[in-house]
Amino acid sequence: MKVLVPVKRVVDYNVKVRVKSDQTGVDLANVKMSMNPFCEIAVEEAVRLKEKGVATEVVVVSIGPVQAQETIRTALAMGADRGILIQTDEDLEPLAVAKLLAAVIGEEAPGIVVMGKQAIDGDNNAVGQMLAALLDWPQATFASKIEITGDKAEVTREVDGGLQTLSVDLPAVVTADLRLNEPRYASLPNIMKAKKKPIDVKAPGDYGVDTAPRLKVLKVVEPPKRQGGAKVESAAELVSKLKNEAGVL
Amino acid sequence: MAVLVIADHDNASLKDNTHKTVTAALAISGDVDVLVAGQGVAAVAAEAAKIAGVRKVLVAESADLGKQVAEAVTDTVVALSSGYDAVLIPATSAGKNYAPRIAAKLDVAPISEIIEVVDASTFVRPIYAGNALETVQSSDAKKIITVRATAFKAAGEGGSAAVETVGAAGAMAHTRFVSDEIVKSDRPELSAAKIVVSGGRALGSAEEFQRVIEPLADKLGAAVGASRAAVDAGYAPNDYQVGQTGKVVAPQLYVAIGISGAIQHLAGMKDSKVIVAINKDADAPIFQVADFGLVADYKVAVPELMDELAKVGL
Ligand SMILES: Cc1cc2nc3c(=O)[nH]c(=O)nc-3n(C[C@H](O)[C@H](O)[C@H](O)COP(=O)(O)OP(=O)(O)OC[C@H]3O[C@@H](n4cnc5c(N)ncnc54)[C@H](O)[C@@H]3O)c2cc1C
Ligand SMILES: Cc1cc2nc3c(=O)[nH]c(=O)nc-3n(C[C@H](O)[C@H](O)[C@H](O)COP(=O)(O)OP(=O)(O)OC[C@H]3O[C@@H](n4cnc5c(N)ncnc54)[C@H](O)[C@@H]3O)c2cc1C
Numbered sequence: 413m414k415v416l417v418p419v420k421r422v423v424d425y426n427v428k429v430r431v432k433s434d435q436t437g438v439d440l441a442n443v444k445m446s447m448n449p450f451c452e453i454a455v456e457e458a459v460r461l462k463e464k465g466v467a468t469e470v471v472v473v474s475i476g477p478v479q480a481q482e483t484i485r486t487a488l489a490m491g492a493d494r495g496i497l498i499q500t501d502e503d504l505e506p507l508a509v510a511k512l513l514a515a516v517i518g519e520e521a522p523g524i525v526v527m528g529k530q531a532i533d534g535d536n537n538a539v540g541q542m543l544a545a546l547l548d549w550p551q552a553t554f555a556s557k558i559e560i561t562g563d564k565a566e567v568t569r570e571v572d573g574g575l576q577t578l579s580v581d582l583p584a585v586v587t588a589d590l591r592l593n594e595p596r597y598a599s600l601p602n603i604m605k606a607k608k609k610p611i612d613v614k615a616p617g618d619y620g621v622d623t624a625p626r627l628k629v630l631k632v633v634e635p636p637k638r639q640g641g642a643k644v645e646s647a648a649e650l651v652s653k654l655k656n657e658a659g660v661l
Numbered sequence: 662m663a664v665l666v667i668a669d670h671d672n673a674s675l676k677d678n679t680h681k682t683v684t685a686a687l688a689i690s691g692d693v694d695v696l697v698a699g700q701g702v703a704a705v706a707a708e709a710a711k712i713a714g715v716r717k718v719l720v721a722e723s724a725d726l727g728k729q730v731a732e733a734v735t736d737t738v739v740a741l742s743s744g745y746d747a748v749l750i751p752a753t754s755a756g757k758n759y760a761p762r763i764a765a766k767l768d769v770a771p772i773s774e775i776i777e778v779v780d781a782s783t784f785v786r787p788i789y790a791g792n793a794l795e796t797v798q799s800s801d802a803k804k805i806i807t808v809r810a811t812a813f814k815a816a817g818e819g820g821s822a823a824v825e826t827v828g829a830a831g832a833m834a835h836t837r838f839v840s841d842e843i844v845k846s847d848r849p850e851l852s853a854a855k856i857v858v859s860g861g862r863a864l865g866s867a868e869e870f871q872r873v874i875e876p877l878a879d880k881l882g883a884a885v886g887a888s889r890a891a892v893d894a895g896y897a898p899n900d901y902q903v904g905q906t907g908k909v910v911a912p913q914l915y916v917a918i919g920i921s922g923a924i925q926h927l928a929g930m931k932d933s934k935v936i937v938a939i940n941k942d943a944d945a946p947i948f949q950v951a952d953f954g955l956v957a958d959y960k961v962a963v964p965e966l967m968d969e970l971a972k973v974g975l
C-alpha cells in the first residue's frame with residue numbers, strides 16, 4: 413500500500429512572528445522556516461507503517477515556493493521514498509490546496525493519506541477534512557493512534573471530553589494530532605541518502621483545477637497587548653488582591 | 662438572508678457554546694435557525710428553542726449523528742444548506758472536524774475560528790497561535806464558519822422558537838463508530854468555566870497533579886487545565902490541554918502552576934480576565950502576561966494559597 417503525506421513549510425514553531433507595519437501580513441523575511449510540526453508527525457507515522465510492512469511506499473507532496481524542496485528533503489531524510497513539489501509563490505487557501513492534493517491523489521492512487529491536523533501558520537485545521545470531502549473518502553481527524561488491518565483503519569481520535577475510536581474503510585484521510593508519535597531526528601547517513609531520492613517538480617497549472625482565492629485578507633494586526641508583569645510577594649497578598657482588587661473570588 | 666447555527670450538545674444537554682454562536686449569527690442576520698443533530702435530543706431541542714432571537718429549531722436524529730460522525734453531519738447539513746446564506750459552527754473538536762467537510766462539499770472556502778463579525782462577509786480570526794489577527798472578506802455566496810465561542814457573549818433566554826424535524830443522513834457506508842472513552846467529571850467544563858486552574862510539567866507525575874491541582878480547583882469551583890507537556894507526560898488527560906492545539910479558554914480567573922508560558926500555551930489562555938502565575942523561575946514568560954505573578958516553588962505556594970483561601974471562607 414502506498415501512503416501519501418502532504419507536508420507544509422511554515423514558520424518555525426519557536427519563532428514569535430511580528431505583524432508588518434503596513435498591516436498586509438506577518439514579516440517572514442529572514443525568519444527560520446521548518447516543516448509544520450503536525451506534518452512531521454504524519455511523516456513519522458507513514459515511515460513507521462512502512463517499517464512495519466504495512467506500507468510499501470511513502471510519497472510526500474508539498475505545495476509552496478522552491479524552498480519547500482527542503483521540507484520535502486527533510487521528509488525524505490526521515491524515510492519517505494520520493495517527493496512531489498507543486499511549486500508556487502502564491503499563498504493558496506485550504507480549498508485550493510485540497511483540490512490540488514485531490515488531483516495528485518487521482519494520479520498516485522494511495523491507500524491512505526496521513527497528514528497534519530493543522531498548520532501552525534494559518535491555523536485553519538481544514539485541508540484534511542476538505543480533501544476527504546472532495547475525494548468522498550472517510551475521514552478520521554486528530555488521530556492519536558492508527559491501526560491498519562487489511563482494508564480498514566481503526567483510528568483513536570482526540571475529542572472534547574476524551575477519546576473516540578472510529579473504524580474507516582481505506583482509502584481514507586487521517587490527520588495527526590500531537591500525541592500520535594514523536595518524530596525521529598534524521599541521521600546523517602539518511603540525510604545524505606535523501607539527497608539522491610527523486611523530487612518531481614510540478615506547477616499548479618499542470619492539474620487544471622481552480623485555485624482562485626475566495627477570501628481576501630483586508631488587514632493583519634497585532635492582538636491587543638496584555639498589561640501583565642505585576643508580581644505579588646506572598647499567597648496572602650495574592651488572595652487579598654484577587655478578592656479586593658480584581659474581584660474574581 | 663438566513664443563518665444556520667449547529668448546536669453544540671452531548672445528546673443530553675445543550676452547551677453554552679451554542680448560545681455564544683447564536684450571538685455571532687445574530688450579528689450577520691436576524692433570521693437564525695439552530696440545527697440539533699444527534700440522537701435522543703428532544704430535551705436539547707427544547708433548550709435551544711428558548712434561546713432569545715432564534716427563529717426555528719431543526720432536529721435531525723440518527724445513530725451516526727449521535728456520535729457526531731463527520732460524514733453524517735455533513736450530509737445532513739448540505740441537504741439543508743440551500744435555505745441558508747451562512748452556517749455557523751462552534752469551534753469544538755466536533756465542529757472543527759465536520760465544518761471543512763461541509764465547506765468542500767459546497768465548494769466554499771471555510772473560515773476558521775472567527776472572533777468578530779465585521780459584516781455579513783467580513784470576519785476577524787487569529788493566526789499564528791494568536792500572534793496576529795487577520796480580517797478576511799469572503800466572496801463565496803455561502804459562508805461556512807467556525808466560531809471561537811469565548812469571543813462572544815452568550816445569547817439570552819426567553820425565546821420560544823418552533824421545533825421541526827428534518828431529514829437525517831442515512832447510515833454511513835465507510836465509517837463506523839467503535840467506542841468512546843469520555844472522561845466523566847463533576848467539575849465545570851473547561852471551555853465554559855469561570856475559573857480554571859492549570860498545571861504544567863513542573864508537577865512531575867499524575868499523582869502529584871491530582872494531589873496539588875485538583876484540591877485547589879475544588880476549592881475554587883474551577884475546571885482543571887494542563888499544558889501540553891503535562892498531558893504528553895501523562896499527568897493529565899488529553900482534553901485538559903489548553904493552547905493553540907488544545908482548548909481555548911477565557912475565564913474570569915486563570916491560575917497557571919508550574920507552566921512556563923510557551924506561545925502555544927498562551928494562545929489558549931491569554932484572553933482570560935485575570936491571570937495568576939506561580940512559577941519558581943522569575944524569568945518565565947508566563948509572568949509577562951500574568952496580572953499577579955508569584956515567584957515561588959508550587960510545593961510551598963499552593964498549600965499556603967489553600968490556607969489563605971480558607972481564611973476568606975473558601
Ligand atoms: C515539532 C516539535 C515539537 C516540540 N514540542 C515540544 C514540546 O511541546 N515541549 C518540549 O519541551 N519540547 C518540544 N520539542 C523539543 C524542543 O524543540 C527541543 O528539542 C527540546 O526542548 C530540547 O531543547 P534544546 O534546547 O536542547 O534544543 P534546541 O535548542 O531547541 O534545539 C537545537 C536544534 O536542534 C534541532 N532540533 C530540535 N528538535 C528537533 C527535531 N525534533 N527534529 C529535528 N531537529 C530538531 C533544531 O535544529 C534546533 O534548532 C519539540 C520539537 C519539535 C521539533
Ligand atoms: C505545534 C505545537 C503545538 C503546541 N500546542 C500546545 C498547546 O496547545 N498547549 C500547550 O500548553 N503547549 C503546546 N505546545 C508545547 C509548548 O511549546 C510547550 O512545550 C509547553 O506548553 C510547555 O509546557 P510547560 O509550561 O508545562 O513545561 P515547561 O516549559 O517545561 O515549563 C515548566 C515550568 O515549571 C516551572 N517549575 C518547575 N518546577 C517548579 C516548581 N517546583 N514550582 C514552580 N514552578 C516550577 C519551571 O520554571 C518552568 O517554567 C505546542 C508545541 C508545538 C510545537
